[in-house]
Amino acid sequence: MGISERKERDKQEMQKRILDAAMKMFLEEGYEKTSLRNIAEKIEYSPATIYLYFKDKDELLYEVQKQAFEQLNEEFAKKVTAVNPLERLKQICYTYVTFGLANQELYDLMFIIRAPMNCVNDDDMWENGSDAFGFLVQCLSECIEQKLIRYNDVMLAAMNVWAMGHGLVSLDVRCRFKVMQLEESDLENVINQSIHEFIRVISY
Amino acid sequence: MGISERKERDKQEMQKRILDAAMKMFLEEGYEKTSLRNIAEKIEYSPATIYLYFKDKDELLYEVQKQAFEQLNEEFAKKVTAVNPLERLKQICYTYVTFGLANQELYDLMFIIRAPMNCVNDDDMWENGSDAFGFLVQCLSECIEQKLIRYNDVMLAAMNVWAMGHGLVSLDVRCRFKVMQLEESDLENVINQSIHEFIRVISY
DNA sequence: CAAATTTACTGAACACTGTTTATTTTTCAA
DNA sequence: TTGAAAAATAAACAGTGTTCAGTAAATTTG
Numbered sequence: 348m349g350i351s352e353r354k355e356r357d358k359q360e361m362q363k364r365i366l367d368a369a370m371k372m373f374l375e376e377g378y379e380k381t382s383l384r385n386i387a388e389k390i391e392y393s394p395a396t397i398y399l400y401f402k403d404k405d406e407l408l409y410e411v412q413k414q415a416f417e418q419l420n421e422e423f424a425k426k427v428t429a430v431n432p433l434e435r436l437k438q439i440c441y442t443y444v445t446f447g448l449a450n451q452e453l454y455d456l457m458f459i460i461r462a463p464m465n466c467v468n469d470d471d472m473w474e475n476g477s478d479a480f481g482f483l484v485q486c487l488s489e490c491i492e493q494k495l496i497r498y499n500d501v502m503l504a505a506m507n508v509w510a511m512g513h514g515l516v517s518l519d520v521r522c523r524f525k526v527m528q529l530e531e532s533d534l535e536n537v538i539n540q541s542i543h544e545f546i547r548v549i550s551y
Numbered sequence: 552m553g554i555s556e557r558k559e560r561d562k563q564e565m566q567k568r569i570l571d572a573a574m575k576m577f578l579e580e581g582y583e584k585t586s587l588r589n590i591a592e593k594i595e596y597s598p599a600t601i602y603l604y605f606k607d608k609d610e611l612l613y614e615v616q617k618q619a620f621e622q623l624n625e626e627f628a629k630k631v632t633a634v635n636p637l638e639r640l641k642q643i644c645y646t647y648v649t650f651g652l653a654n655q656e657l658y659d660l661m662f663i664i665r666a667p668m669n670c671v672n673d674d675d676m677w678e679n680g681s682d683a684f685g686f687l688v689q690c691l692s693e694c695i696e697q698k699l700i701r702y703n704d705v706m707l708a709a710m711n712v713w714a715m716g717h718g719l720v721s722l723d724v725r726c727r728f729k730v731m732q733l734e735e736s737d738l739e740n741v742i743n744q745s746i747h748e749f750i751r752v753i754s755y
Numbered sequence: 756c757a758a759a760t761t762t763a764c765t766g767a768a769c770a771c772t773g774t775t776t777a778t779t780t781t782t783c784a785a
Numbered sequence: 786t787t788g789a790a791a792a793a794t795a796a797a798c799a800g801t802g803t804t805c806a807g808t809a810a811a812t813t814t815g
Contacts, residue, residue, distance in 0.1 A: 382801060382802080398802095403803075404802065498748065503744055506745040514721070
């Protein structure tokens, strides 16, 4: 009987429809400003219907987050190609920061927003981000092995590199660099120089 | 006639009462989860009364933010005492990160939350944060002058140091370091080691 | 094919939120 | 004591996430 299979397809199609609308609106207006009623209106269903396909608003975010991490990982796969680990480290940093600056709302969803992976959360979530982090760790351990960077401990190095990248992106996304009184147009340039300088400083 | 003066006093007292309650609740429950009705209930007034003393909820946050920056600056004044600029840089970093980790909700208000200093905002706000940032810049320029750190440009260095500090605190506050699978109890230690390592790496 | 049952969907409600306004209460000078 | 000015509020508005009883459609059964 193909009916139950068609129903399964229908269900997944509906989930995708909701998710696509949600993602689009999260990116355009941000997570907080997007209401379930707006999403429902967009897909021309009642708000209550969404709850038949997703537990709550956070689950919607959770799914969008998954896709976002996939996007970032794809970007890494595309842009991070160098064999030399230090060169690769540069590519990782640039790719990360560029991704964050180019997709600020997406970055917000992934790393700045509170819900839903907030502290008390299940660990399976971490499959999402752990790919990229493992990638970084791998790269850094090669750098250390070949004595290309001044760090000794891989974990501390990874923490530093990630914190630097995240710090740059998130301070920019939240406009905190305003305190530096730079030209708006220069800022992105300065951030890129900044990470370039970081790589230079930490390498032998 | 001392009546109008007493009224002025009364008004300021009321403002302070509201602000104190707001601050307390922001720190306990976070900005988003604190409603004006809750604040009003706490001070035993109607919600509408708050609007006689503050324009909106953001203005409340704005004022709390001011106090938070004062607190951070006080902390700097207390803890950052070394004459040697590199030693002072260490103290700045430790003080910043320790403050952030010890006052996570406050840090959230200052640097992570969206409202109210979001991008389109008046510049006078920046008196708040610019003290601390100027302090960092001063310290770094001395470090560079005395060839104690491997940076050449003060602004790039400042950007890096701040991004590192903010990155460490904000990733921790938002539980993103979970991906590293460390013991909860170890995490704070590792963060401190991490910034220690950073200082070591960037200095000659 | 018709009736019964399962599935899909929705309107309306609940308990909230920030904010505004008309109304009441209080204060204080004449 | 009265009348105007100031302070406080109740009630409403428009919005939120979420739940649930009830309707409409699709499917299975007799």
